[in-house]
Amino acid sequence: MDSCEGIEKLLSLLKDMPHLALVITLRGEERPAQVRWTRPFLAPLKLLTLEDACHTFFDIAEDIHDSNEVDRLLSFTDNMPLAIDLMAHLVDYEGVLSRWEVLWPEIKSGAINPTVWITSSPDAQDLLNLLAIPPDGILELELLQSKLPIENLLGWKATLLRASLATIDVRGRLKKRGT
Structure with a gap:
């Protein structure tokens, strides 16, 4: 199941929960299926000057x-x-x-x-490869104590999170997305 399909399935489950309102932001204009969206739709973000x-x-x-x-x-x-x-x-x-x-x-x-x-950055790739190894993920403290030869380790962690290549689970453990 691809990530779009998984998100649509999750949203279809959430839509029936009473007293739950969601605000969803999208990179594009295509809305996830299986959900009836309130109208009027908000206009897409404008480009900045x-x-x-x-x-x-x-x-x-x-x-x-x-x-x-x-x-x-x-x-x-x-x-x-x-x-x-x-x-x-x-x-x-x-x-x-x-x-x-x-x-x-x-x-x-x-x-x-x-x-x-x-x-394509060797440091980002090294961190991403490292995150794929432990099935439970890695705590930030463990990353810092590991003394990995990766410059700006926390910066690359943030970059991988922002790019949705990594995720933090409910226990606060950093994992490669999909593992």
């Missing part, structure tokens, strides 16, 4: 980056809030701009998924 995109970026990544590089990075986001958030969290890693410039045409055309770019 360039000025607001810059403010958002610097609120997340801090004002320590070369403005020319930031302008080039933001040009790839089409001023979409989610894309700006992802870029701002990844900008501290070496080679972000050069890798994005190479992958962007393929991402824009739909040929590859943006998560491929995230996992």
Whole structure:
């Protein structure tokens, strides 16, 4: 069962619960099936202005980056809030701009998924591979005490969570999604 199908099945179970209201955010405009959505539908988020995109970026990544590089990075986001958030969290890693410039045409055309770019970092891939090993996952404290040779371990943890490549279960254990 793919993740979309699983989410739709979960939502279909939740819809019949009395006194439960859900607010769902989506990356696209296609709503999950099997649920009758209230109307009117809220309009999709608007793209940010360039000025607001810059403010958002610097609120997340801090004002320590070369403005020319930031302008080039933001040009790839089409001023979409989610894309700006992802870029701002990844900008501290070496080679972000050069890798994005190479992958962007393929991402824009739909040929590859943006998560491929995230996992093209050896540190992100190492952490993701590590998370697949223990069936119970790993506590953040265990990660920190492990002394893994991964720079900015908690940053990559956050990136994997944001990209839905990892998840934290009800016991607070970090796991590779799908394990």
